[in-house]
Amino acid sequence: MMDVERLETILTQYEGYPQDLIPILQDIQDQYHYLPKDELKVVAQRLNVPLTKVYSVATFYKMFSLVPKGRHELRVCLGTTCHLKGGQRLLESVSSHLGIEPGYTTADMQFSLETVGCLGSCAQAPVMMVDDKYYARMTIDKVTKVLKLYKE
């Protein structure tokens, strides 16, 4: 069932113009960790934009997800520099620690793993991010430590 109030608190912060679409989707993504179907329908109706437009936007940007994401989002950089500095091995390590492939979420809904193009900190490659925090000059040894910080 849809939590009407939860969605309303987001929607009431906006005027309801079509151009509010992206910020609203961002808010929903932040709070729900994904974009639930029913909520998207309401958003489309409220902003008077076609539902297909909402989906077009929601699937275009990597920051949005249509399936539930974990509480923490891990992004491992595979940009050129990180790639050369062992990004792929870092990814494999994170992946085996969590037991999931990139693009998936752990069964306990704690972590989601993604890869990204470049995080803009090439000087400190290889880089990964957990939620909003950067972890620079990563090594395989550090993976356990970093993940521990977020485990319940």
Place this chain on the structure above:
Amino acid sequence: MINLTIDGKALQVKKGKTILEAALANGIHIPHLCYHPAIKAIGSCRICVVEVKPGPPRPQPACTTTVAEGMEVITQSERLQDLRRELVKFILVNHPLDCPWCDKAGECLLQDLTHELGIDVVDYEAVKVPPHIDYESRLIERYATRCVTCGRCVRVCRDRVGASAINFESRGYFTELGCGHVPLECEFCGTCIDICPVGALINKLFKYTARSWELTKTKTVCPYCGGGCNYEVHTKNGHIHRVRSQGSLLLCGRGRFGFGVLEAPERLHQPLIKKDGQLVAATWDEALDYAARGLKEVIDNAGPDALYGIGSPRATNEASFLFQKLIRAGLGHNNLDSPARYNFARALAGIAAVFGEAQVSGVALGSVKKGVYQSPWEVQEEAKGSGFPFVLGNAHHLSHADVILIVGADVTPEMPTYGWRIMDALKNENFRLVVANPRKTKFDRYANLNLRYQPGSERLLLIGLMEAVLEAQPGYSPHLEAEGFEDFKKTLLKTSLSKVAKQAGVKDADLRQAGKLLAQAQAPAIIFGHDLMAQEQGQDNVIAVADLFLLIGQPCNKGSALYPIAEKNNTRGVCDVGVMPNYLPGYQSLAEGGGAFAKLWGKPVSDKPGVTLEEMLDQLENNEPEAPRALYLLGGDLVRLLPNRQRTERLLQKVRFMVVQDAFLTDTARLADVVLPVAIHAELDGTYTSTDGRLGCLQAALSPNGTRPDWQIITELSQRLGYPMKYGSAPAIFAEMVQLMPIWAGIKEGHRWPHKKISVSLNGKFVPFSTEISIPGEGKYTLIVGKTLAHSGSYTTHAHGPQTIMPGAELKINPADAQALKVNEGEPVKISSTQGEITVPIAVTVEIPRGVVFLADHFSDTPANLLTSNSNLCRVQLQKG
């Protein structure tokens, strides 16, 4: 004009055209994929690249590069072909080898391109994209695997259909066509299927039934609404397999998917006659003899006046013409009408009251023999016309209007063609759209202003709009010569704008803004439809609309006109050709026009107007001596179509003898003494007139399979009644008909009347109308009975396609009301009015305001007119069912 050369060929091309358009128009082939003439070019596939001099050294897309003076274009070179080959190879990397079982094979652009470019190997590889195939959606299957992401479907759906129901999802290499959620929820017009260059969108009704090259194509006209779309029916072995529109490709779902009516198992193929109270099968001769005997008996006993004729907005012009000829010449009276009386005839009468009767002069019978379906009347230099037909708009001009006011119409369900024209108009920057309707309709999304008035308060709203126009520009006066303006103004201003706004349930400010838009408009158009005309006071509603148009209209500007929506395919035609008690064909007056008819027919034509369908029913109700004893119905399922079903049924039972021609055993036909099965749709020859007066020509593609065309049946009956009429074909009837209709001068296939060369002189007089508003019945809710897009009358409920989209009636209701009734989506409610009750499931939607409910009237198992009394509006009670 721009001079350029393409492949050395010197061409003169209109400014603003693209290279591709110029080439195609001059028979020069440039391979292309994402371009389609019906939509805006976006230059995304790059297959149409050409070399342009002077210009950049790299090849340019022909579909988005406009022609320039002195340009030299090369369309074929080794370099260009290499580029095209590479591009097509990229597409082929992921394209499945479905050709053997893909419906598109044989008419697929990707096949053609691969063949043309001689691609025999694809030496690229890439990650396979997972195959997403949507088998679930209704009527349309989507094979993402076959999609070449050209965006044609996305553009046509968004820009022409106005549904925005499909769009791209994800991006880059993984871009995929989606609709947000499987399955598809849209208008189901199927336009995307036909515009797709490949087999990514498949018509489920057509799937695996034929290969494209086996089909025979016959051009005819859609039988479902007043839009009059021309289309091709594709047949094989005597069966229809699909329907297609050429050119723009636009059709609505009823047109594209509704042809199943033809082969519906319920169709009648044999005449029926009543024996011992039962309708039983009979041969044609038996049935016709029986019908003639029954009618003759009534005529002999009670006089020819006792036979009343009821035409049908479904019948062709030719059948309708013969029908009125039988009544007028054969029986010598004018007692005939059609169900159009309850909607479109009101529009005509209302507009005629304000703008006068139809007049035309300066047209003459030509000496040269004209082709089939062409008027022998020629339009002379000095041709002049006036009166109501000249206020009726041309659909092709609608997109030139700078302000369109839609009032009391749900445009797309009633007539999709006007919806497409509005989409075109929206491309003009200065265009403004005002939508007035108690419900939220499709065009709300595109409107600059929405006026959500109380059901039934159209006249108050229109008064408010007129006041707002006057207020917007002090000293405002009509552009047309208008009688009685000052008096009218005085009456108007007696009630304040705020008061009418309040009564109509709209905001003062909104009315004022609408008034401003209308007052400033150079070419204002007004569209109105069923919601407005079908009320008991429909005629007054139309007068109010016509008064507003007299105030603001500028018919000398393209697009500025009145656009009433004629619901059925030939509603306009049946009126045009004289199935009316007060007009001869071509709206000629009985008093003056009869001479020419009498001369040609060798029989006098009575100048005494007949009674209308409404009046005739009242006569039956009151057992008046003039009430008819026999009815001859050319279709026109009165029991289903007219408000107050029980009354109609009761009154028809009073009639001693009833002959019905129809394709199905309709609710009216069940009461008949003789039922004669008729040919329909692709079985017919003849013509229809679209709502905007355009002549559409039908061509039979299928054998009538035991049935007969209406006109043949009429001649057979007429013969037996002692008035022989001999015609060999529909065109022969057309020839006689147009000879008697000077106002149709210059008409031919695809052209509209009045002819554009007739110079129009319009003037009008303001006509007062009643401002009393009342909705019959009692109850907490106001029921609006109207139309849906899936169906056309009850006809399409016999066709599989439309039935898949809407299998039965549903009551649309506001979420808050549903909650208050404790009924969930899809659960039944009992609707009761003073007339009767029915139970239907509900559909919860914010489109409907609180206190209002909406029911479509297509379904015979839950007939909406069981609830109504004399209007499409009534008050009802709702109860959990």
